[in-house]
Amino acid sequence: MVKLVAKCIVAGDSAVGKSALVQMFCNDGAHFQKNYTLTTGVELLVKAVPIPETSDTVELFLFDSASKELFSEMLEKLWEQPNAVCIVYDVTNEQSFGNCEKWLEKVRAQVSGRQIPGVLVGNKTDLIERRVVEQKQAQGWAESNGLGYCEISVKEMENYEAPFNIVANSFHQLYKEKVEAFHALGSGQVVTCCR
Numbered sequence: 001m002v003k004l005v006a007k008c009i010v011a012g013d014s015a016v017g018k019s020a021l022v023q024m025f026c027n028d029g030a031h032f033q034k035n036y037t038l039t040t041g042v043e044l045l046v047k048a049v050p051i052p053e054t055s056d057t058v059e060l061f062l063f064d065s066a067s068k069e070l071f072s073e074m075l076e077k078l079w080e081q082p083n084a085v086c087i088v089y090d091v092t093n094e095q096s097f098g099n100c101e102k103w104l105e106k107v108r109a110q111v112s113g114r115q116i117p118g119v120l121v122g123n124k125t126d127l128i129e130r131r132v133v134e135q136k137q138a139q140g141w142a143e144s145n146g147l148g149y150c151e152i153s154v155k156e157m158e159n160y161e162a163p164f165n166i167v168a169n170s171f172h173q174l175y176k177e178k179v180e181a182f183h184a185l186g187s188g189q190v191v192t193c194c195r
């Protein structure tokens with residue numbers, strides 16, 4: 001049994017539903033905030049995600065921040081050394097999808113351009129008639145950037161657990177690969193030498 005801890009940044013334009021998603025996920029669907037309240041700073045929510053077919057868990061430290069604070073020094077600091085990312089856009093807002101590139105760049109800058117496990121999330125699928133971003137387009141972008149993809153409606157409580165399950169599973173997968181690589185090193189010819 002392994003217990004992993006991962007710092008996961010929740011990024012995306014303002015009003016796409018980041019706080020609603022994080023709150024609902026962490027409160028097991030307990031509430032959906034109907035009124036719009038702009039997050040003033042950064043909220044940290046923690047939740048352990050069990051990994052299927054193992055007895056392992058990944059404890060996610062979710063950093064939910066208000067986008068308007070993005071360029072503040074404080075936020076830069078809070079975003080340091082992330083282990084995973086969740087980028088949210090609104091399927092009824094083309095610009096919020098277009099900006100995902102910028103959000104991903106910001107996150108990657110924190111890990112010196114390395115790949116980071118993560119997911120792209122299209123929210124507000126309940127607003128069927130107002131939808132402007134096609135699934136194919138968004139999924140294609142996510143895949144070409146090494147991200148998982150899912151569509152959700154926090155309002156309808158649809159699929160709201162999927163984003164963080166995807167994040168936890170890819171983080172766990174990465175951990176397993178690292179352990180295997182480490183073992184491969186140990187069984188090879190690598191000898192550590194101490195005087």
Ligand SMILES: Nc1nc2c(ncn2[C@@H]2O[C@H](COP(=O)(O)OP(=O)(O)O)[C@@H](O)[C@H]2O)c(=O)[nH]1
Nearest residue numbers: 014015016017018019020034036124153154155
């Ligand atoms: N129709 C609809 N509205 C949503 C959904 N998720 C969030 N909202 C609304 O979108 C607005 C912004 O949500 P919020 O979580 O504050 O967005 P944030 O700025 O990204 O944290 C709020 O009025 C929410 O009630 C959804 O799935 N469907």
Ligand SMILES: [Mg+2]
Nearest residue numbers: 018019039066
């Ligand atoms: Mg918010």
